[in-house]
Amino acid sequence: MRLPIPAKAHPVQTEQIILFRVSGQLFAVSSASVQEVRSVDTLAGAAKEIAQAGLRKVRHIVQRGEHALYVVNGAMHFGLPPFAPALVFVLRRTRTALLVDGIEKMTTMTRLQALPQAFCNDERDWYRGVTAIDQTVVPVVKPEGFLTPDELFLLDSSLQPKESPTEIAARESALGGLLPQTDIIDDSSASFPQ
Amino acid sequence: MSTQTDSESFVLLRLAERRFAVAAVDIAELVAPSRVFRFPHQTKEIEGVILRRGRIVPVCDVAARLIGKNLLSRRFYLIAQRRYTTGTEWIALPVTGDCELIFAEMIPASEADLPHVSGWLSHDGDVIEVLNLTALTPGPTTATLVVPADAVQQEALS
Numbered sequence: 001m002r003l004p005i006p007a008k009a010h011p012v013q014t015e016q017i018i019l020f021r022v023s024g025q026l027f028a029v030s031s032a033s034v035q036e037v038r039s040v041d042t043l044a045g046a047a048k049e050i051a052q053a054g055l056r057k058v059r060h061i062v063q064r065g066e067h068a069l070y071v072v073n074g075a076m077h078f079g080l081p082p083f084a085p086a087l088v089f090v091l092r093r094t095r096t097a098l099l100v101d102g103i104e105k106m107t108t109m110t111r112l113q114a115l116p117q118a119f120c121n122d123e124r125d126w127y128r129g130v131t132a133i134d135q136t137v138v139p140v141v142k143p144e145g146f147l148t149p150d151e152l153f154l155l156d157s158s159l160q161p162k163e164s165p166t167e168i169a170a171r172e173s174a175l176g177g178l179l180p181q182t183d184i185i186d187d188s189s190a191s192f193p194q
Numbered sequence: 195m196s197t198q199t200d201s202e203s204f205v206l207l208r209l210a211e212r213r214f215a216v217a218a219v220d221i222a223e224l225v226a227p228s229r230v231f232r233f234p235h236q237t238k239e240i241e242g243v244i245l246r247r248g249r250i251v252p253v254c255d256v257a258a259r260l261i262g263k264n265l266l267s268r269r270f271y272l273i274a275q276r277r278y279t280t281g282t283e284w285i286a287l288p289v290t291g292d293c294e295l296i297f298a299e300m301i302p303a304s305e306a307d308l309p310h311v312s313g314w315l316s317h318d319g320d321v322i323e324v325l326n327l328t329a330l331t332p333g334p335t336t337a338t339l340v341v342p343a344d345a346v347q348q349e350a351l352s
């Protein structure tokens with residue numbers, strides 16, 4: 001008698017993830033997306049405050065070679081209560097350094113379910129999907145979702161050196177009035193969507 | 195003579211003192227309340243998700259929209275199929291009482307009816323709204339529907 005050949009099991013695709021907390025809320029991020037984990041203390045000396053960021057969730061910048069990393073307050077990003085962050089995740093292939101409470105554990109995710117379509121607002125940009133770990137549902141964050149292109153543009157613009165009125169007057173004087181007169185629109189009170 | 199073949203089947207659900215109907219073909223099951231997992235999001239109609247048969251099902255309390263107040267207590271979750279342009283997904287609707295399967299003839303909604311009303315039926319002396327879940331529960335507009343490719347891929351492989 002010949003026994004049936006057992007069907008070859010398909011290997012389950014798994015992914016290493018880091019479970020972390022922001023304001024007590026549990027999230028997951030792919031380990032491959034985290035380039036570096038630092039304590040807030042070790043980053044404090046290297047961080048520079050942004051004078052006029054225009055984004056409440058970003059108050060500091062860390063210069064890394066030619067690139068500037070924006071330090072995103074995770075609680076403000078997700079609309080959670082304020083917290084005292086202990087760690088910073090430097091997220092790979094982004095310009096985001098994310099402030100978090102701490103790491104819960106590292107584990108393996110075997111199934112990532114797409115975010116149900118009933119969720120139809122900004123959270124679609126925040127999460128890659130959701131997964132069930134130990135009978136708990138955890139959203140899996142999208143590293144590039146912490147700062148939208150518009151927000152990055154706003155932050156980059158805020159870092160451009162601004163001329164003082166004296167410098168502007170000096171430059172115009174040096175040009176000897178060769179430039180045509182134009183109306184100056186004061187948009188200093190303009191607000192940007194957050 | 196009218197027979198059941200002329201009728202459609204509906205599930206009657208109760209929200210506080212009022213009853214509503216959903217086409218039975220749209221109902222997956224009726225389950226006891228279980229833990230609702232909450233995480234940050236910005237879709238105010240969704241209060242969280244439950245785990246059911248390995249699926250992550252959003253919980254949508256439709257009471258505020260239908261009876262003008264949120265439910266203080268809930269007896270069951272009616273798991274319904276919500277249609278989207280790309281397919282159907284389960285959605286859990288909290289209800290306050292038993293549900294009942296009935297056969298009835300539906301009178302289609304008129305233009306004067308609210309978008310979440312797909313029709314009306316008469317049962318036990320009551321006139322009952324038949325709910326259009328697509329209009330009642332949140333979902334993406336076609337332009338905003340983005341399902342991450344990796345999520346779909348991993349779900350298919352698991």
